[in-house]
Amino acid sequence: MPKVYNWQLGREMTYRFEEARPQRQAGAVFDTNKCIACQTCTMACKTTWTSGKGQEFMFWNNVETKPWGAYPMAWDAKALNMLGPQTWDGGTYTGKTIFEAAETGEYQVGYLPDDMDYAGPNRGEDELSSVMSPEKFHLRLPHDAWFFYLARICNHCTYPACLQSCPRTSIYKRPEDGIVLLDQSRCRGYRECVRACPYKKVMYNHVTRVSEKCVMCYPAVEKGIQTRCMRTCIGKIRTFGFVSPPGKVREDNPVDFLVHVRKVALPLLPQLGLEPNIYYIPPIHVGSKAFLKMMFGPGAEQAVATYKNAMEGNDPELLGGLMLNVSTDHIIHKFNVSGGEVAGFGESGQELVRVPLKEPTIVRPAFDESLAVYRYNVT
Numbered sequence: 001m002p003k004v005y006n007w008q009l010g011r012e013m014t015y016r017f018e019e020a021r022p023q024r025q026a027g028a029v030f031d032t033n034k035c036i037a038c039q040t041c042t043m044a045c046k047t048t049w050t051s052g053k054g055q056e057f058m059f060w061n062n063v064e065t066k067p068w069g070a071y072p073m074a075w076d077a078k079a080l081n082m083l084g085p086q087t088w089d090g091g092t093y094t095g096k097t098i099f100e101a102a103e104t105g106e107y108q109v110g111y112l113p114d115d116m117d118y119a120g121p122n123r124g125e126d127e128l129s130s131v132m133s134p135e136k137f138h139l140r141l142p143h144d145a146w147f148f149y150l151a152r153i154c155n156h157c158t159y160p161a162c163l164q165s166c167p168r169t170s171i172y173k174r175p176e177d178g179i180v181l182l183d184q185s186r187c188r189g190y191r192e193c194v195r196a197c198p199y200k201k202v203m204y205n206h207v208t209r210v211s212e213k214c215v216m217c218y219p220a221v222e223k224g225i226q227t228r229c230m231r232t233c234i235g236k237i238r239t240f241g242f243v244s245p246p247g248k249v250r251e252d253n254p255v256d257f258l259v260h261v262r263k264v265a266l267p268l269l270p271q272l273g274l275e276p277n278i279y280y281i282p283p284i285h286v287g288s289k290a291f292l293k294m295m296f297g298p299g300a301e302q303a304v305a306t307y308k309n310a311m312e313g314n315d316p317e318l319l320g321g322l323m324l325n326v327s328t329d330h331i332i333h334k335f336n337v338s339g340g341e342v343a344g345f346g347e348s349g350q351e352l353v354r355v356p357l358k359e360p361t362i363v364r365p366a367f368d369e370s371l372a373v374y375r376y377n378v379t
Contacts, residue, residue: 001099001107004159007246008270008297010092014099016107016164022178026156026216027243027277028230029258029265031325033284033307034237035149037063041229041238045153048228049215054207057118060214061229063151067291069125071152072117072200079198079272080294082109086271088298097273098161098198108161110195118203148283151237153229154201154214155268155276156180162213165196177242178277179216187211198272224331224347236326241333243277252334254321254344255279262318264306266296284308319357328353 003012004019045061062071070076079098080086086095098108125147156173160180163171170186171193173179182193182202187210193202194211202213217227225231230240241255249260258265258279265279282292282300284307292300310318320342324332330352332344337357344353368375 006275008267008275013097015159022175024242025178029239029279030151031237031281032148034235036235037149038234040232040234044228044232054205058203061153065125065147066150071121072113075200107164112195155278158275161196162193162202165192179218182213184210231329233326239325254335257321264303270297323355327355
């Protein structure tokens with residue numbers, strides 16, 4: 001098979017097709033430190049795209065609790081187990097990807113989830129609310145009690161496993177923006193795409209008998225509008241835009257800045273080899289460095305330190321990039337920090353939004369002289 005370059009692995013790897021990057025790649029950054037698992041993004045996506053027959057347990061956007069939760073059940077543990085040893089030499093991955101671990105005659109390793117694996121999203125994820133003890137739990141863990149919320153959508157990968165596995169060539173990657181779509185008129189429901197995607201973000205509809213997946217709200221993106229899950233995020237954890245490959249990075253592009261310049265946003269399970277285009281700022285409170293390295297690669301520890309430094313007020317430019325999260329419905333192509341504010345601009349250079357780096361704090365006096373009454377500061 002051809003050799004392609006995967007910059008997230010720091011090396012070439014095997015893939016069924018020649019390297020063909022789009023004109024620009026739609027992508028996003030999710031800040032795990034802000035997510036409260038309100039599931040507003042999940043419901044916004046579901047009411048827009050997956051509210052029909054056969055889609056009852058289909059969530060293109062979901063939020064799961066790590067390290068316990070997974071939708072479908074145990075998707076990440078099963079995917080990683082198929083890879084074998086996952087080793088890094090600095091920033092270079094020396095283990096096998098899902099493509100390189102495949103047996104002769106196969107394009108990648110994979111598995112087909114059971115239907116019941118989708119039936120219980122968030123089931124049992126938050127049961128650990130106290131310190132574990134042998135008297136109360138049959139399970140013992142090698143780390144302290146901690147968790148964080150992980151919002152997931154299709155990664156619209158640079159090297160999609162779903163695309164190369166489809167015998168009907170019904171899955172394609174748009175050259176104009178890198179969004180991966182599925183042509184249902186060509187699909188015959190073989191579910192090879194479901195089996196191949198290690199993130200399990202291609203799903204089968206038992207009523208229509210074809211596969212379905214996240215479309216990254218491409219009708220909105222074509223008009224310069226962010227996706228539904230991005231715009232409705234209450235916690236303001238998401239930055240949507242276009243991410244460049246190394247060598248074409250624009251420092252004034254907020255997504256490029258977070259991913260390539262400050263390197264605070266990292267891919268999910270980069271060792272799988274798909275070069276996903278949804279990036280995550282790792283949680284700062286997780287005590288297990290090994291777990292964060294497994295989830296986000298060898299740059300996780302430095303990303304946490306960089307993020308903490310910005311939160312302490314030592315990196316106003318990074319803080320400004322983070323403050324633009326869900327600050328406007330429009331896609332921000334450029335940003336600038338000056339005078340204690342960050343401004344976001346559209347593709348043609350028009351200013352879309354301006355946000356203060358520090359939210360003003362107003363303390364009202366206990367006695368309101370205009371009304372001659374005492375005010376109770378009750379929240």
